[in-house]
Amino acid sequence: MKTLKKHFKYYPLYLMILPGFLLILCMRYLPMGGIIIAFKNINYADGILGSPWCGFDNFEFLFKTKDVLIATRNTLLYNLAFIVLGMIVSISFAIALCEIRNRYAAKVYQSIFFFPYFLSMVVVAYMVFAFLGMENGLLNKNIFSLFNMEKIRFYAEPKHWPGILVFVNLWKNVGYSTVIYLAAILGIAPELYEAAIIDGASKWQQIVYITLPSIKPIIIILAIMAIGRIFYADFGLFYNVPMNSGALFSTTQVIDTYVYRAMTKLGDLGMAAAAALYQSFVGFVLVITANWIIRKIDSENALF
């Protein structure tokens, strides 16, 4: 009775939280119920509850196909490349932006670097197509011919795509992470640098011994958050930019696009659900592990 009263005192706060609570319940929790599709031999006539159970058959079937292994490999390798290269490039950019003398130019660069982040992947796909298209693409039609080079059939040859996708991802996101690192660098106390100068530290030594250690916490957090998402891919990047071309699947298929295609093209709901659950489950384990690692390193910055 007493606890009830305590809660009742806060009824305005409960009222505030109610709409959001209902929305999260409907949009994020109820769909979790759909997970049982992964364990059912689903058919639309009987619906989700009426369809017969099939245990782990969907999973067995799923892991027998080579596609899942390829998609998993691609997802992991691409994400690793994005994390490592993204970090190196954006930290170097942030440090260099701090160092160049013309402050006004630095601001202008920063604004321009940020621009690609605002584009949708559909728009990015158009732009990539403008450069790489077989018939009219700038590279094939105008640049390569200048140097007497053969045309490259980008949208038919898988081998070019790891490079293209990594480049597009960096191009789109580097501006964003540069700003984050820049903010962290600007937060470093100037006295540290002043002391270092008096001790005769070179620019390079200042970067290695002051800048990098000072932004280490934010580097670690961003890295670990990215590692927690390593089983997920940017659907737009991997689906739109290669224009959903079947010839490229060996290097462009990731788990997200695999699930979508299994659901829509193959129409195999059970298997697609099994693949999606595999992704969510491994993703979950990775986030928990990543957080456990942060807590070991720096409990202040753990997510939970």
Place this chain on the structure above:
Amino acid sequence: MKKKAGVNQISNRANCIINIFFLIYAILCIAPLLLSLGVSLTDEKEVVLHGFNFIPRKFSLDAYRFLFQDASHVLRAYGVSIFVTVVGTIFSVMLTALYAYPISRKDFPAAKFFTFFIFFTMLFNGGLVASFYINTQLFHFKNRLYSLLLPLMMNPFNVLIVRTFYKQSVPKSIIESSKIDGASEFRIFIQMVLPLSKPAIATIALFDTLCYWNDWFSSLLYISDVKLYSLQYTMYTALMNIKYLLKFGETSSDALNSLGTVPTQTVRFAMVLIAIGPIILAYPYFQKHFVKGLTIGALKG
């Protein structure tokens, strides 16, 4: 930006090299935009003959004329996108601000539960298939406007950003003293807390705007009725399927007659310009606040 002592400046040569490098990269960032602009302003026949180029060999506004002669189509898509963006952003921000406040209050007995309730969705989800099935079967998401709005509403990450901001920049004493003065919880929230947290609210509003404006995936999943195509999805369809572009030319045969053929290549890039038009116009404003918002987040971490 930080002021540096003269002795700590980098050498002239290093400064020069970095500047040149950044200049090249900056060009790389906007080159695709310029290329799209160039193509959209070129005569279709020139494109077929000489391919895409930055500078039109033969200037033509046919692509834009085509899009706007059959303007009903483009305008409708624009309308859908604007509606979804405006309504979606308003509701997202409202729900996020409302949800984040109680969980920021230490004295609220259920704060922990509700924090975990939203946080858990960042860790685990039903996956694409489960959500798709439930949304279409239970909530009848097929061809409804709300199917473009609801899935993107209330990003858990945004809720946590706002919660942290409330915690850090709304002093507890303000809330307590207002209570003593007899202000209701709602009044405290609207008159005290919200005004103090404007920067955080503005930041998530921008995140939401961008998210809704650039969304095409919800349309891909749930929309098949042409009337409900958003701008991004119209573009997606035109990119994946050139026949779609021809088909939407058929709806007004006048447009086709006056131009001879549908300028399929140039029209695609005219659409790119039209789709990012609003973003480019709002860019300086957007950019400034985004950087500020990100800075708040980064300094926190």
